[in-house]
Amino acid sequence: MTNFTFLRPVLWTENLDETILFYTSILGFTVLGKNEDWQWASLRKDDVQIMFSKPNDHEKFDKIGCTGSFYFNVNNVDGLWEDLKTKAEVCYEIETFEWEMREFAVYDNNGYILQFGQPVE
Template sequence: MKINSLRPLLRTLDMDGTIAFYTGILGFTLAAKNDDWGWASLYKDEVSIMLGKPNEHWPFDKPSFTGSFYFNVDNVDELWEQVKDKTTVCYHIENFEWQMREFGIYDNNGYLLQFGQDITP
C-alpha cells in the first residue's frame, strides 16, 4: 500500500470567511465549492485542503483540533511579511535550535498554522 498524499478537511461555521482567509491572505486557489454539501476544496502549489460545514455525522461547535498544521515553505521571511499584520499571530518568526526558521498564526476559525523553512547550515 502506498499513501499518496494527505488532504485535511477543516470544519468551519463560516465557509465564505474561511475561503476568503485562505485565498486572500495565504494565496490558495478555490478549486471547487458545493453549497449543497457545505464543502470546498482549495490548493496552493503541492498542498490541498478541504473545508466542510458541520453535519449530522460529526458534532461541531468550534474547532477542536489539538495539533497544528505545519507548512514547509521556501521563503518564510517573505510569507511572514505578507501575513503578519493580517492575522492573529501565535508566535513571531524566529530561528529555532531544530534548524527551522518559523512562525505561527491562527486562521479565522482558530486553527493553528505554522510555517517553517529549513536553515540547516
C-alpha cells in the same frame, strides 16, 4: 502493501465563505471546487490542498478546534512573515529554533494554528 499517496485534510468551519476568503485573499490559495448544498470547498496552493466543510449532522460536533497545528514548509519564510504579520493574528513571531528551522505561526479565521517553516542553511 498499500501505499499512501496524498494527505488532504478536511477541516470544519462554521463559516465557509469567510474561510475561503481568508485562505484565498491572505494566503493565496485558489478554490478547486465548492458545493453550497454540502457546505464544502476544496482549496489549493502549490502542492498543498485542504478541504473545508460544515460538520455533518452525523458527526459529533461541539465546536471548531484542533488539538494540534498545520505545518507548512515554505521556501521564503522571512518574506511570508513580512506579508502575513499584519494580515493574520500572530500565534508566535518568526524565530530560528535549535532544531534548525526558521518559523512562525498565525491563526486562521477558525482559530486553527498555521505554522510556516524553512530549514536553516
